[in-house]
Amino acid sequence: MVKADLHIHSNMSPDSKEDIDSICLKAIELGLDTIAISDHYEFYWPGREHNIFNFKHVEEEQKIVEKARIHYNGSLNILFAIEIGQPHLDFHNAMRLTSSFDFDFILASFHKVGGTDLAFHDYQDDEERRRTLLEYLDGLLLIASAFDFDSLAHLDLVKRYSLRHGRMLGIEEEEERVRAVLKTLAMRGKALEVNTSLLRSYVEPMPSQSVLRWFKEEGGEFVTLGSDAHRSSDIAFEFDSVYDMINSCGFSSPVIYKNRRPCNCTFSGGSLC
Numbered sequence: 001m002v003k004a005d006l007h008i009h010s011n012m013s014p015d016s017k018e019d020i021d022s023i024c025l026k027a028i029e030l031g032l033d034t035i036a037i038s039d040h041y042e043f044y045w046p047g048r049e050h051n052i053f054n055f056k057h058v059e060e061e062q063k064i065v066e067k068a069r070i071h072y073n074g075s076l077n078i079l080f081a082i083e084i085g086q087p088h089l090d091f092h093n094a095m096r097l098t099s100s101f102d103f104d105f106i107l108a109s110f111h112k113v114g115g116t117d118l119a120f121h122d123y124q125d126d127e128e129r130r131r132t133l134l135e136y137l138d139g140l141l142l143i144a145s146a147f148d149f150d151s152l153a154h155l156d157l158v159k160r161y162s163l164r165h166g167r168m169l170g171i172e173e174e175e176e177r178v179r180a181v182l183k184t185l186a187m188r189g190k191a192l193e194v195n196t197s198l199l200r201s202y203v204e205p206m207p208s209q210s211v212l213r214w215f216k217e218e219g220g221e222f223v224t225l226g227s228d229a230h231r232s233s234d235i236a237f238e239f240d241s242v243y244d245m246i247n248s249c250g251f252s253s254p255v256i257y258k259n260r261r262p263c264n265c266t267f268s269g270g271s272l273c
C-alpha cells in the first residue's frame, strides 16, 4: 500500500503558514510515499470576491510544487492538487479553473453555506440547524452531480463546526439525502475522502464509519485519505487508526491519483508506476 496524505495546505493557502519544504521534510520523516499539496481556492456568492483566489496565484503554486518535485525526486512523490470550495456557486469559472491547469488531483468541498462559513452558523437554533443541513446537502449534491473533481472532501464538515458550538449536527439525520450524494459520486466514479482532522478533537473522522459503509452500499469504489493539515505536525494524523475502518467498510485501501486518475500503484524512487 502506498502511504499517502492527499490533503495538505501550504502557506499558499490563506490559513496556513507552513512552507512546502517543512511539509516535504515532515512527510519523508513520517515515511510517506506521496503527498498532495491541495491549497484552497474558494468561490463566493456573486458580488463577493477574494483577492487571493485567482489563476495567477495558482500558477505560482504550480511553480512551487514543480520545484519541490525536482528537489525531492527519489524521496517523495508530490502531487499538484487543489481544494475547490463552493464550485457550484460559479460553475463556469470553476470548470475553467480545472481545465486550465494540469492538476494531479482535485478535491471539492463546501465550506460556506448561504454565504457564511460553517464555522459561524448557529447550531443551537432548531430551525437554523435544519436549514443549514439541508442547504449543505443540496450543495453537495449539485457539486457531486456536475463538477469536474476527483474526491469530495470532509463530507460531514457540519459535524466539525457544530461540535465546536457544543451541539453536534450529524449528516446521518438525513440518510436519504446523504445516500443520494454518495450514489451520485459512485455513479460518476468519484472518490470520497476520509478526512482525519476531526480526530484531533473528536472520536470519529469525517465521514463516520456508518456513512462510509453507506458509500460502499451505494456502489462507491474509491476512497482517498487526507489529514487536512495546515501545519506539518498534523500531516498523516491518525492514519494508522483509520486504515482498519476503511477496510472494514469494504474498501481495500485508499487510492492515490496520477494525472487525475485513481491508481493503486506502487512507489519506486520518486515516481509512480
Ligand SMILES: [Zn+2]
Binding pocket: 083, 109, 111, 153, 154
Ligand atoms: Zn476544506
Ligand SMILES: [Zn+2]
Binding pocket: 007, 009, 083, 228
Ligand atoms: Zn482543506
